[in-house]
Amino acid sequence: MIVRYEPWGAWVKLESTAAVVAIDRDGARALGLDGSRGAWGEGAGPSAPIEVHLAVTERCGAGCEGCYIDARPDGREKSSDAILRELDALRDAGVFTVAFGGGEPTTRDDLDVLAAAARERGITPVLTTSGLGLSEARAARLRGFAQVNVSYDGPGATYASVRGFDGADAAERAIERLAFAGMRVGVNVVLTRASFDRLGHTLARARSLGACEAQLLRYKPAGRAASLDYLARRLSPEQARALGPTLRSLAESHCADGAFHVRIDCALVPFLSADDAITRDPARLARFGIFGCEAGGALTAVRTDGRVAPCSFAAPAELRGEDLATGHADDGMLGRWRAYVAAPPEPCASCAIRSACKGGCKVVAAFVDGVHGPDPECPRVLAHRSGAA
Amino acid sequence: MSEERRIEPEQILVARVGHGANCSSIGSVVDTLFVAAAVGTAVFAALAAALATEDVRVVGERAGDSAQEAADADARRARQGDP
Numbered sequence: 001m002i003v004r005y006e007p008w009g010a011w012v013k014l015e016s017t018a019a020v021v022a023i024d025r026d027g028a029r030a031l032g033l034d035g036s037r038g039a040w041g042e043g044a045g046p047s048a049p050i051e052v053h054l055a056v057t058e059r060c061g062a063g064c065e066g067c068y069i070d071a072r073p074d075g076r077e078k079s080s081d082a083i084l085r086e087l088d089a090l091r092d093a094g095v096f097t098v099a100f101g102g103g104e105p106t107t108r109d110d111l112d113v114l115a116a117a118a119r120e121r122g123i124t125p126v127l128t129t130s131g132l133g134l135s136e137a138r139a140a141r142l143r144g145f146a147q148v149n150v151s152y153d154g155p156g157a158t159y160a161s162v163r164g165f166d167g168a169d170a171a172e173r174a175i176e177r178l179a180f181a182g183m184r185v186g187v188n189v190v191l192t193r194a195s196f197d198r199l200g201h202t203l204a205r206a207r208s209l210g211a212c213e214a215q216l217l218r219y220k221p222a223g224r225a226a227s228l229d230y231l232a233r234r235l236s237p238e239q240a241r242a243l244g245p246t247l248r249s250l251a252e253s254h255c256a257d258g259a260f261h262v263r264i265d266c267a268l269v270p271f272l273s274a275d276d277a278i279t280r281d282p283a284r285l286a287r288f289g290i291f292g293c294e295a296g297g298a299l300t301a302v303r304t305d306g307r308v309a310p311c312s313f314a315a316p317a318e319l320r321g322e323d324l325a326t327g328h329a330d331d332g333m334l335g336r337w338r339a340y341v342a343a344p345p346e347p348c349a350s351c352a353i354r355s356a357c358k359g360g361c362k363v364v365a366a367f368v369d370g371v372h373g374p375d376p377e378c379p380r381v382l383a384h385r386s387g388a389a
Numbered sequence: 390m391s392e393e394r395r396i397e398p399e400q401i402l403v404a405r406v407g408h409g410a411n412c413s414s415i416g417s418v419v420d421t422l423f424v425a426a427a428v429g430t431a432v433f434a435a436l437a438a439a440l441a442t443e444d445v446r447v448v449g450e451r452a453g454d455s456a457q458e459a460a461d462a463d464a465r466r467a468r469q470g471d472p
Contacts, residue, residue: 001439001440001443001444001445001446002446002447002448003445003446003447003448004447004448004449005447005449008402009402012440014436014439014440014443015443016439016442016443017435017436017439018406018407018408019404019405019406019407019436019439020405021401021402021403021404021405021436021440022401022402022403023396023400023401023402023440024400024402026400027396027397027400027401027440030394030395030396030397030400030441031394031396031440031445032394032445033445033447048449051409051415053412053413054412055412068413091448093449094448094449097408097409099409099410099411099412100412101411101412101413102412105412122446122448124408126408126409126410126412127410127412128410128411128412128413145410146408146410147407147408147409147410148410149410149411149412184408184410186409186410188411213407213418215409215410215411215416217411217413217414217416218414220414247419247420247422247423248423250420251419251420251422251423251424252423254420255420261406261407261418261420261421262418262419262420263407263409263411263416263417263418263419264416264417264419265411265414265415265416266414266415266416266417267414269417278422284422285422286402286403287402287403287404288403288404288406288417288418288419288421288422288429289403289404289405289406289417289418290417290418290419290422291415291417294415298415299415311413311414311415312412312413312414313413313414
C-alpha cells in the first residue's frame with residue numbers, strides 16, 4: 001500500500017484491491033507509522049491532491065456539442081516530455097491517481113508509454129475516451145491503465161441527444177473491445193434533461209456490453225456547453241430533486257450482485273440534499289467517500305497548456321503542473337477555492353450535508369449567477385432563494 | 390509485513406472504492422450508500438484486512454525532508470514487523 005501522512009492520520013492507496021482509504025492516527029500507528037519528527041505535517045499547509053486530471057491533448061474529431069474543453073481536430077497537443085515532467089511533480093506531491101483525458105487521448109501514439117511512466121512513479125493511471133475508432137489492437141495497447149471509461153450517454157438517440165451526433169454504436173463497440181481485452185471498463189454518462197429518464201436502460205445496456213461501472217456526470221457549462229443552450233439541456237429542478245430516489249432504484253436494479261457499480265460526480269452531490277433519508281445520516285456520505293466539490297483540494301487539473309486549474313472546468317491558476325508539488329499549497333487561486341469550501345455562506349453553511357457536498361459546483365454558480373457562490377441548481381439553494389428554506 | 394498489525398474498521402474514516410476513470414470531474418461510488426448495513430460493515434472489514442497485510446510505502450512531501458525521512462524509517466520498520 002502507498003501511504004501519505006495527513007494531519008488527521010493518513011491517506012492510503014491499497015494495491016490488493018482498488019480503494020483509497022483515509023485512516024485516523026491510531027490506524028496509522030497500527031500500521032507502524034508513528035509520525036515521529038513532524039511527519040503528520042501540522043502547520044505544513046494544505047495537502048496536495050490525491051487525484052489529478054491531466055489533459056494530454058485538445059485534439060478530437062468527435063465534435064460533441066457540449067465539449068467542456070472545446071476540443072477540435074487541430075487542437076493543441078502536449079509534448080511527451082512535458083507530461084513526464086508533470087508526472088514527476090505528481091509523484092513528488094504524493095498524488096495517487098492520474099486521469100488522462102483531453103480532447104481524445106487515443107489520438108496520441110504514446111499512451112501506453114505514459115501509462116507505464118505513471119506506474120513507475122507509483123501513480124495509478126486511468127483514462128477517458130470517446131471510443132470512436134478504437135480498434136481491437138488499439139484497445140489492447142491500453143492495458144497499462146487501471147480502468148478505461150468510455151463516454152456513453154445511452155443507446156441510439158439518447159447518445160445523439162447529448163452529443164449531437166450518432167456515435168452510440170461506435171462507443172458500444174469500444175466498450176466490448178476493451179472488455180474483451182480483459183480491461184476494467186466503465187462508462188461516463190452525461191445527465192441532461194433528455195438522458196436522465198433513460199438511465200435504467202443505459203446502465204443495463206452498458207453492463208451487457210461488459211462495463212463494470214457507470215459514472216454519472218452532471219452537464220456543466222464549460223467550453224462549448226457554456227452557452228444559452230445549457231439552460232435547456234441541464235437537469236430540470238424536478239429531475240435534480242429525484243436524483244436520490246433514482247440512485248436508490250438503480251442500485252437495487254443493477255448493483256445488487258456487486259459486479260456493477262454506479263458513481264456520481266462531485267457536481268451531483270448537492271442534489272442529494274433533497275433526499276431526506278440521506279440528510280438524516282450525512283456522516284454516511286463521507287464514510288463512503290461521497291464528496292462534492294474538491295477542486296483545488298483533493299482534486300486538481302492540469303491543462304494542455306501546462307497550467308493548473310482547480311478542476312477541469314475551472315479557469316486556470318498561475319501555477320504550472322510541473323511545479324505542483326512545491327506550489328499547490330501556496331497558489332492563490334487554489335487557496336481561494338479551498339477557503340470557500342471551508343466557510344461557505346448560507347444556505348450551504350447550515351446544510352446537513354455541507355461537509356460532504358462542499359458547497360456545490362462553483363462552475364455552474366459562476367456561469368448562472370456570475371459569482372463564486374452557492375450552486376444555483378441545488379434544491380436547497382433554490383428553496384432558500386424562493387423563501388421556502 | 391507484520392503479523393501484529395491490526396486495523397479496526399472504525400479507524401477507517403473514509404473509503405473510496407474503485408478507481409474512477411473520469412478525467413473531468415471526481416466521482417464516488419454511490420450504490421454502497423444504499424446497501425444493507427451488514428454489507429457496508431463487510432466492506433470496511435475487508436478494507437481493514439487489506440490494510441493489515443499489505444507492505445507499506447510512504448510518499449509525499451508535505452511534511453518536509455526530515456519528516457519524510459522519519460516517515461520512510463517508519464515504513465521500513467513496519468515492513469520489518471517492528472513498529
